[in-house]
């Protein structure tokens with residue numbers, strides 16, 4: 001596999017020179033300054049590509065070329081947005097960048113309720129607490145009929161939390177779920193968000209009446225429009241699974257299990273319509289057998305996120321070590337190296353460790369935690385490579 005690293009552009013505190021020192025071969029990035037829905041010009045793409053190459057690295061993967069909400073809920077300007085998307089894809093293809101990630105999660109990208117969950121060894125990591133999330137849904141967003149989505153026992157715990165939670169904790173929960181986790185990946189929440197809850201509720205309104213079938217139809221429409229361009233320019237588009245891989249906040253989510261992925265890959269049966277195998281997202285759903293999915297979808301996988309989670313019986317989940325947990329990364333590396341060798345992979349979501357807290361970084365993307373994970377995964381790769389020798 002190719003060792004890649006998510007780098008957030010020239011303003012990232014982690015420099016390309018640092019990445020060369022730790023064995024990174026390829027860069028995963030995006031034009032983070034271009035507002036969502038606008039065209040990525042050939043010049044801007046080529047400038048960044050040249051900058052990366054001047055550090056003896058290559059721009060391996062675009063993560064992400066964002067799909068605007070209007071395309072997801074089929075708003076009035078979807079045609080224009082799809083046209084812009086096709087132009088951006090063509091420009092990427094002309095510049096020689098051939099792997100492009102996107103997701104189709106309505107309103108909210110990845111979800112965590114705690115970005116600094118302390119572990120016994122003194123490090124900290126990302127955490128999803130189902131009751132806190134239900135509290136956000138029922139008592140902060142005050143979503144109509146939200147309670148019906150949770151069990152009686154869960155609602156009992158939500159009501160208990162309502163009595164004990166402080167105003168500071170509430171503000172922190174809102175800031176964590178909406179601002180910190182979304183701010184760097186989700187165009188709806190970029191910049192200085194003044195009233196996050198109001199904005200969030202307005203976005204939820206846009207999906208009134210959109211169920212799973214409708215969202216699937218909107219994804220199919222998008223794919224039928226853009227895959228011919230991807231084919232023409234040799235681009236492998238690869239959808240990222242939903243994180244976590246189940247419906248939330250009354251919104252449909254359509255990339256959470258084997259049947260969903262089969263549906264998407266069959267919707268437009270082209271190699272250019274592919275999958276980002278995010279082992280972390282998939283592993284956080286107890287319904288998913290991650291190695292079995294890797295075996296099934298390896299040939300249509302164009303990019304791999306190696307990370308793992310541990311899931312409690314009540315649905316809470318935590319990032320696991322890259323050597324443990326439901327992701328089974330050793331087995332995944334074996335499968336991908338056998339079925340589709342040489343895929344770009346990046347480690348994902350390192351822990352906060354040592355001096356990580358002293359430098360500014362996006363949640364989950366600290367330097368030392370990811371460097372540690374990359375060293376572990378490099379060891380896995382070397383061991384798997386050695387198994388090939390008779």
Ligand code: DNO
Nearest residue numbers: 064101102103109110185240
């Ligand atoms: C979070 C990431 C996601 C991912 C996008 C892909 O850390 O895994 O934000 O990049 O969903 O479009």
